[in-house]
Amino acid sequence: DISDFVRARLQEKQPSEAGDAVVSANVGLANAAAATFLLKQREALLSQERMSEPGKGAVQPALQRAIDTLLLKLLLETDEDDLRLTEVLERGVRCRVEDCEGFLRQRGRLDMLARLWKAHGHYDLVLNEWSSLLSEKRKDVRLSTTQIISEMVEVLRSCHGASGAALLRQFIPQILQ
Numbered sequence: 809d810i811s812d813f814v815r816a817r818l819q820e821k822q823p824s825e826a827g828d829a830v831v832s833a834n835v836g837l838a839n840a841a842a843a844t845f846l847l848k849q850r851e852a853l854l855s856q857e858r859m860s861e862p863g864k865g866a867v868q869p870a871l872q873r874a875i876d877t878l879l880l881k882l883l884l885e886t887d888e889d890d891l892r893l894t895e896v897l898e899r900g901v902r903c904r905v906e907d908c909e910g911f912l913r914q915r916g917r918l919d920m921l922a923r924l925w926k927a928h929g930h931y932d933l934v935l936n937e938w939s940s941l942l943s944e945k946r947k948d949v950r951l952s953t954t955q956i957i958s959e960m961v962e963v964l965r966s967c968h969g970a971s972g973a974a975l976l977r978q979f980i981p982q983i984l985q
Contacts, residue, residue: 839886846879847892854899869902877903881911884920893920897927905930919951919959926963932971934963935979942982957983 853872876896880903883893897920905924912921922937938960942953951959960983967975 836886839882843879843882843886843892846875846882847896850875850879850896872902873904873907876901877907880908880920880924884912884915884917890920894923897923901927917950922959926966931963931967931975935960935975938963939979939982 850872853868853875857872879896880893880901883890883896901924903924905921905928908924909921912918912924918937918941922934922941925931925933925937938956941951942956942960960979964972964976964979
């Protein structure tokens with residue numbers, strides 16, 4: 809784990825100053841630097857993709873997927889307000905949901921799991937998750953009832969076609985309660 813790594817390196821350099829506060833500060837700095845690096849790499853890959861020939865597809869899709877997966881997990885661990893994480897999700901995330909779902913569930917971040925599903929167009933899964941969060945009234949949920957309803961309405965606005973109509977019929981009654 810990164811904390812153990814930082815603690816070991818600090819003890820090698822300054823044995824008397826390897827307390828928890830120093831380790832925590834250094835881990836925070838390392839995570840922030842890694843997140844900044846990954847955000848820049850991600851932007852460079854996306855720029856390269858925009859500049860490539862139309863119809864050619866993603867530039868290095870496996871690398872993009874790996875960067876987005878790492879970035880999502882790192883930002884989830886380091887950002888207090890989820891601002892950068894939300895920006896990544898809104899700009900088109902390339903990681904696979906299955907690569908992040910266990911991590912998000914383990915940390916109780918069902919709100920981010922729902923947003924990741926939304927980014928991938930899995931509206932039924934998003935609405936089911938928001939619906940369960942709304943009906944359970946759990947204390948560990950980071951969003952208020954109003955925010956959850958707002959998220960559900962936003963997802964419903966994104967749905968189109970017959971499946972969108974079915975989702976509207978299914979979830980509108982719960983939203984209106």
